[in-house]
Amino acid sequence: MPSSVVRKSSYDPQTGTLSIWFVPSGKRYDYFDVPPETAEAFRLALSKGRFFNIRIRDVFRSREVDDASEA
Secondary structure, eight states: OOOOSSSEEETTTTEEEEEEEEETTTOEEEEEEOHHHHHHHHHHHHHHHHIIIIIIIITSSSEEEEEGGGO
């Protein structure tokens, strides 16, 4: 489902890292130690922004990723 907040996301089950690219800023943030059930629920959420605000933001440790440095 398209989101006005989340451009795309990916999840690495081996590390528990959920990467989220945001529409307004274009920035990517990685969220650490995210359980697979939470990542799947986020993927299926009808409102990614609402789910993010309630179940991910301020719940999991995160960092901004400079995608240019990974190229």
